[in-house]
Amino acid sequence: MTIRYRAFLGDSKSFIEDYISSLDFDKRLTKYVAMVMLAHVKVLENSGHIPKEYVQNIVKELIDIVKTDGEKIYKWIEEKKVKFEDIFEAIESYLYDVVDGGAGYIALGRSRNDHVAAVLRLYARDVLYNILYNLIELRKALLEKASEYRSTIFPFFTHQQLAQCGSAALYFLSYEYTLSTVWRHLLQLLDILSENPLGSGAAAGTVVPLDIGLLSKYLCFKQGVLPPYYATGSRLFLLSLVSGIVLFMGELSRMAEDLISMNCIIPYAIEFPVEHISTSSIMPHKRNLVTLEIARSKISKIVGLYTSMLSIYKSIPYGYNLDLQELNRIFMDIVSDTISTLNVFIDIIKGIKINEDKIIKYVEDKPCWSSDVVEYIAITKGKPVREIYFQIARQLKSYRQNGDTLSKILLNIGIQPNNVWNIIKSRPIEMYIKKMIEGAWRILEEDRKLVKDSLESIESCRAELISEPRQV
């Protein structure tokens, strides 16, 4: 037997059922749906709203779904050849089919609207933990490189042209700092992902007196009651998460641009792990940084998809609309590209090597010391910096036009060419690198502990939820 909510509406058509059904991408939600139903059934049992005799079988089936990601359900759906609207309808129908009785009681005090809002939070919270962990791995890889190349000369660009030279550590520290900033921003989203929307009915509440506190306990949600229209109609929690994803992905895209750019401008200055390189089917000399090309494109895709989400969301009045279902589909696409892209970056950063000699060779005929020398003369001679600036500007113009050597220019302005690196290394920030690296490691360890503790508490209450019912 199958239960269809549309039983009293009328016929359907196959291509339309495909169009509106979410069953295909609900797969990733299946276990969370079962968790929420499990908590719900336990609470109904607790308050006597479902006859005790039915509970055990239902609970057993739901635990099985959680543990196997709904393996049996999907086999059953295939056998039945029914295009369910979504996994909620499918599971309810399945329970009707496989348990002796009681399935009809489950829909009490719930709607798909509040349940899906709970399910999505559980799913998104797990996604967030995954991202937080991966970001910690990436930050770790960056800090390792910062330590390894603490005083290796590295080119720093503005306007995609060599601007200054400095220690490579500063490059890696910049990205690690950025990611740690976004990391803390993301961590705070655990809060909105732990709100409990259950008990909100379709839009304005249920008449069934549910024990909301107990539901929260089962599902590791925060205590507290939400306004039901918000609980069922809002997807702020999803948009907030994607908004955070977009922020760090934007930074990774710039890192991809950096590395692809370096690879053209100073070939072999950075050696990349060979797995990230492809060649051409016709030009055997090509060594293309293909993972990074894919990465920056996927990030553009995510930005566009976030626009889609915002555009969908902002145009619908409050309350649940099926438009929200499309948000889920888009969200899952974003998640999958995000996780794989993070793994690509972790792998590439871990694997890169810097060849300082290539960099030194590249910079030797480029005055990447111009601002340092201007400042150095200004402070040592006590002269107005702008005056020195124009003096050197004049010299460099002549360098370009008459082919003077840089050494000659330096000598003209009273600097020994081999003293240039000392001037650069005398920057206060260069002295400070060691301290910055140490500080960053310390914060990284704190962050790792934070997320570990938080996840363990989630896992322990989840274990409790799916523990087999006590035998009577």
Added chain:
Amino acid sequence: MTIRYRAFLGDSKSFIEDYISSLDFDKRLTKYVAMVMLAHVKVLENSGHIPKEYVQNIVKELIDIVKTDGEKIYKWIEEKKVKFEDIFEAIESYLYDVVDGGAGYIALGRSRNDHVAAVLRLYARDVLYNILYNLIELRKALLEKASEYRSTIFPFFTHQQLAQCGSAALYFLSYEYTLSTVWRHLLQLLDILSENPLGSGAAAGTVVPLDIGLLSKYLCFKQGVLPPYYATGSRLFLLSLVSGIVLFMGELSRMAEDLISMNCIIPYAIEFPVEHISTSSIMPHKRNLVTLEIARSKISKIVGLYTSMLSIYKSIPYGYNLDLQELNRIFMDIVSDTISTLNVFIDIIKGIKINEDKIIKYVEDKPCWSSDVVEYIAITKGKPVREIYFQIARQLKSYRQNGDTLSKILLNIGIQPNNVWNIIKSRPIEMYIKKMIEGAWRILEEDRKLVKDSLESIESCRAELISEPRQV
């Protein structure tokens, strides 16, 4: 045996191969890849660049791929358990494996860059024909409704409020006109989709003297040689097509908003085919227009994805970059949502019925005649229209505040209430409806013929291409 272009590069990792490979979504391109290779092999044979004895087997295999959508290839790939970079590498490798010899000659005078540019045009051209046909079906459905409800009273809104009443035909004609405008815009894209990029090598041409004209003939491309950097590095043809898709989808989204809106404001004024309606799992009274909710969301998604495409495209220097591969993936997502959404609209428009009585009941206490009456008095009495406007504005203010009836207001200004419909029906545009419908049908038939003829010519040269090689 398998051929990997990266053979001399070094190792790979499975998750990275997944990340950069396009094999999963190349499935839809497989037959077009085989067509292009087929044409290429025939041309190489013709110019003696591939030994005749090898040609027959290769051609046979390629024709088989075209005809079965690469069924054997995909089985073979599964057996080999190799993660090919793309379908080009896979097919070349497959041919090495299954034909006696000659596979090594195929890569002559081609690169993946010019071949994929040809393949995508063939695929996109077929997509365009599909869209053109579906749009004609939709326009037909709209014209049928325009004819059916030629003089049925219908509400016309501005600012989402009733503005004027008029014949329902004008509603359907408006959308049909819009779609026919975009249709002609789309039709012109057949031109850019019929350019022949072959012979362009990787970026700047091949040294092999290929018979470009013969290649064009085999693949139903236009004659003419493209600048090779354009041929391999541009995706203007894809963006142009999506840009056209976005334009008509934007219009359909507004139609979805119209119908959803009507369904709330004047329930049952339009009766929708039941297949497009879902109900609630907990509120049995709900009749939600779910296909249209999904449709407008999918259209927002497409808009976002188009942004992604533009953002990817505009940021890469010219020449092929693997970013272009992500464009293909996005393009295919857009195509699939576009076709299914078109089918949903065709089905819903064909199925709707208008209940004029519901509309008349709705408008009877709303002065949807206000502009008509203002103008009518102005022209019949020769008075300044602005004067009449302010006079009626004053009356309507009192109507709202004192609860006067609309009839009384009409009588106050010298209009018999039952004359209002006559005034409305006297609008010149109302007289013109019959002519507009006839004209629209005429154009529709011309358009249908245009696309039919054009497609037939494509199909005939395709049949020629895959005809079995003559037995020697």
Added chain:
Amino acid sequence: MTIRYRAFLGDSKSFIEDYISSLDFDKRLTKYVAMVMLAHVKVLENSGHIPKEYVQNIVKELIDIVKTDGEKIYKWIEEKKVKFEDIFEAIESYLYDVVDGGAGYIALGRSRNDHVAAVLRLYARDVLYNILYNLIELRKALLEKASEYRSTIFPFFTHQQLAQCGSAALYFLSYEYTLSTVWRHLLQLLDILSENPLGSGAAAGTVVPLDIGLLSKYLCFKQGVLPPYYATGSRLFLLSLVSGIVLFMGELSRMAEDLISMNCIIPYAIEFPVEHISTSSIMPHKRNLVTLEIARSKISKIVGLYTSMLSIYKSIPYGYNLDLQELNRIFMDIVSDTISTLNVFIDIIKGIKINEDKIIKYVEDKPCWSSDVVEYIAITKGKPVREIYFQIARQLKSYRQNGDTLSKILLNIGIQPNNVWNIIKSRPIEMYIKKMIEGAWRILEEDRKLVKDSLESIESCRAELISEPRQV
């Protein structure tokens, strides 16, 4: 005299200078630029890097710029008829022109790159305070309405159709809750907006030993040193702020859709302040909610502009690129639309009145009680809720087809029609409204205090910065 950095580069053209100059939109940054220069000059003075005799005049001019928003500068620019690249070049040039000496020392230990990063943070921080205050006003207006209409019957929609009835307070509480969630998210951004990027040179640091701690003190920045490439090349702080803006604007857009929708579906159920309504130039009966139409469009515009920002940002390698200047222009457009839109919402929410009688009249022939009655029967009779659901679904089908009255249906299923409201009001959430309102007020007051204290501390250190230099 005017100083141009491009003095040794060569000529310029007027239309190109217009194209690359930011002077037109730098106006809003002028006072912040002067603040940063002021702090910088004081620190240079302190460390003896600028001769004391010059300092007083420079400081006086800079304080004047802060206090008058650069009034004198802009007059001077107009007189000079020079198209400066930006306000930095203009101020430096101005100081050369008007102070006796010393202007040439100012550029020591700074670049436009680290200075503009500081300036933008100061500006964005002030913008954020403005937004935080306005959001508190809006939340206050919503809570006042929640209190005022605590038990007024209100329609709750799903799929843009009446789903349930409940107290109007729940509507206002939902939005207030959403906004308070985003509010806290925004508050945390004060942190990233208080980072001190000074001392970072163009990309990798300055050789001048600046007292960063003192700079932070003068500018109310956090203590701590940033990696210089991050400090000068990142705009994460801007994107984070816009990302937060987009989140609450998305919610306001939905509120606009709600109100426009209600205005069509149940005219006069909500009475809007007349200032937000326009009429037609030709249909005097029209009452269009024009501010809300503009609002939702401006919000779409902001979403698009955020995409622009992300797309610009993600495509440029690290380090300063002039692309970042375009981000500023876009940011300012977003800010200005955000503030005006917030004010529109504050005004409209304060001014709306709910006419409960219109709502009751609207719902009386619509079974907005269906889920409640299903649940009520299920729990009172202890029957499976799905069984009752199908029973009522059948009844409602017949209601639609045979024209039965809703009262008859209720009686059929054993419910006294006039008992329906009691059932609805018996929802646990309805009992809980008072507590929710009280809790929300409490948090609002805490939030208001938080932002007030924080802003006062900023203002006090700013007052210190621009206090007139002590007479010697």
Added chain:
Amino acid sequence: MTIRYRAFLGDSKSFIEDYISSLDFDKRLTKYVAMVMLAHVKVLENSGHIPKEYVQNIVKELIDIVKTDGEKIYKWIEEKKVKFEDIFEAIESYLYDVVDGGAGYIALGRSRNDHVAAVLRLYARDVLYNILYNLIELRKALLEKASEYRSTIFPFFTHQQLAQCGSAALYFLSYEYTLSTVWRHLLQLLDILSENPLGSGAAAGTVVPLDIGLLSKYLCFKQGVLPPYYATGSRLFLLSLVSGIVLFMGELSRMAEDLISMNCIIPYAIEFPVEHISTSSIMPHKRNLVTLEIARSKISKIVGLYTSMLSIYKSIPYGYNLDLQELNRIFMDIVSDTISTLNVFIDIIKGIKINEDKIIKYVEDKPCWSSDVVEYIAITKGKPVREIYFQIARQLKSYRQNGDTLSKILLNIGIQPNNVWNIIKSRPIEMYIKKMIEGAWRILEEDRKLVKDSLESIESCRAELISEPRQV
């Protein structure tokens, strides 16, 4: 005296009037509004709907507005200190104030909805002509460079790495070809921009029998009647134009990326006109290609704004909504950035010089001939190309690892190093360049004539419209 349509609605507030008024950006529409009113008044006069005695003064005022861009109107508005809703209300009010009588007749048979639809088409058509002309200038500049550097060696990239060498002409021809393709696409939009929406009333027609054909003649519109809901509610014509703009701007963005990239990878290979370069305020050696940085950012901005337009448009039901007014504002921003960006590209392309020696020096240690040599050997020796490919791949691997010279590799495979350029130059496409350039010039001249003739016909009917009324 001032006329306000909201006279009978009630009060207003200044900040709200600012929020909803379009007066600030209507400035660019003023003359077109006057043109449409002029045509309308003449047609009303013709049909006797406005007393002859009033016409002359009104017509004179309107012609003055057209000729002076509404100079007097804007002075008058300033004096009146009224915040009109838009330029339509302002002009009507102005006429009430300054002509003796007859102003009250003008609103007959028109609404702001059909008039603004006509005005926007006139404005957008003029914009399109401007773009078409500028694109022709740019194409001309590109063709001149193609001719000038017909056989100059130039690097062609894939994956942002040197792929092949070839003649520089192929670079310029690629972009010229792209732009000429979009050009033809844009030209076709003159059609939709010449539709006549007048006579459509607010949404469903006017009762006034207007001579639509005569209106079309006065305004150089096509003959034919539009469905009125389409005429007033559609902005397909604006979106189509922006969609075309986005397409060519995306190509220009890639050209910006090319040039910025070349400037880093092979400094001075292309010499840029100095006006497009800025330097740093602190690093005098910097030569930043700032116009191109701004250009690519502005193009990203335009892409985002197009998303905004689509998102606004797709979410509103049909018929006029004030959201459409925001579209105009966005459209004007896009237009202004488009025109200035086109001018920047025209100027930079005209001014660039290629230094072939720098390019040859750059490529000499890079095997940009690898695919050519592979193919050359394959065809001269009749061997399978894939075999040669792997052979050379092996050699190149050893080149990288053991530091062999490229010459040695070439000799190993039987190629005289100095024969490489001959091989490259033997590509069929290289022989074809002359013909391509000639063909492109021919099409350019045809295109120039097309747009010139078309614009002249517009100008002549415009001259007719604003010719002074005959003295009686």
